Amino acid sequence: MKKLARSMFARMGYEVRKTSRESRPPAPTASPPMSRYAHLIELFSKRAPRRMIEIGVWRGDRSVQFLKKGVKLKRYVGFDLFDDLSEDIAQQEKMGFCNMSRLEEVEPRLLGARHGDSPTVELMAGPTERTLPEFAEANGPEFDFIYIDGGHSLETIRNDWTYSEKLLAPDGLVVFDDYYPNEAGRGAKPLVDELLQDDRFEIRFFPMIEDIIDNLQITMVAVSRRDGR
Numbered sequence: 726m727k728k729l730a731r732s733m734f735a736r737m738g739y740e741v742r743k744t745s746r747e748s749r750p751p752a753p754t755a756s757p758p759m760s761r762y763a764h765l766i767e768l769f770s771k772r773a774p775r776r777m778i779e780i781g782v783w784r785g786d787r788s789v790q791f792l793k794k795g796v797k798l799k800r801y802v803g804f805d806l807f808d809d810l811s812e813d814i815a816q817q818e819k820m821g822f823c824n825m826s827r828l829e830e831v832e833p834r835l836l837g838a839r840h841g842d843s844p845t846v847e848l849m850a851g852p853t854e855r856t857l858p859e860f861a862e863a864n865g866p867e868f869d870f871i872y873i874d875g876g877h878s879l880e881t882i883r884n885d886w887t888y889s890e891k892l893l894a895p896d897g898l899v900v901f902d903d904y905y906p907n908e909a910g911r912g913a914k915p916l917v918d919e920l921l922q923d924d925r926f927e928i929r930f931f932p933m934i935e936d937i938i939d940n941l942q943i944t945m946v947a948v949s950r951r952d953g954r
């Protein structure tokens with residue numbers, strides 16, 4: 726089964742390493758084959774999850790794609806500060822160009838992106854430091870796809886991973902955005918680098934690194950349990 730999964734990922738151009746300790750982000754390429762977002766959606770489509778969480782919805786740009794491509798999706802849950810994203814919090818969470826989005830505008834956009842009445846769309850407004858513990862208390866490890874793209878402070882990313890791990894189905898996948906290969910103490914890198922040392926998890930870097938502002942490089946990382954699918 727593992728062999729089959731490996732060859733499936735390899736066909737997608739997805740980097741597969743046998744042991745997490747050997748995993749390293751790929752060297753930057755001059756012309757990436759596709760954007761990390763396109764790769765995320767391709768990966769999502771291939772896995773065809775039934776229940777998913779998106780941490781950091783913003784205007785719903787990615788959510789709409791998940792909802793359109795999620796052929797088996799029965800439940801979508803999105804977490805965001807929405808109207809509570811003040812300038813101070815945006816600075817604290819290192820939000821860059823992401824400004825406040827309104828729940829009352831995002832919700833109808835997401836509901837309209839579905840095919841008919843499925844999946845259910847639940848939006849949890851507020852800081853994930855509060856909303857995720859409450860949600861994890863009421864829900865089991867049933868989510869097979871979790872996309873972590875919320876606050877960028879180290880504390881928030883750690884909190885988001887802590888509760889994602891609790892909510893993740895045994896064979897599920899967590900994808901982190903904001904892994905900065907050339908910035909040791911920023912974004913998801915410190916946490917993901919810790920997970921690389923943890924034998925319980927398999928870590929796969931997306932096969933592209935993109936250059937963003939101020940010579941900063943970015944990629945995404947997929948994390949799954951070794952004893953899962």
Ligand SMILES: C[S@@+](CC[C@H](N)C(=O)[O-])C[C@H]1O[C@@H](n2cnc3c(N)ncnc32)[C@H](O)[C@@H]1O
Pocket residue numbers: 779780781782783784785786787788804805806807810818823824825826851852853854874875876877881
């Ligand atoms: C990068 S944007 C998300 C982009 C979205 N996933 C997409 O691909 O279009 C980050 C979002 O995280 C939210 N956010 C930041 N800190 C948060 C926190 N502590 N709790 C909940 N949401 C937070 C912001 O309000 C913002 O909308």
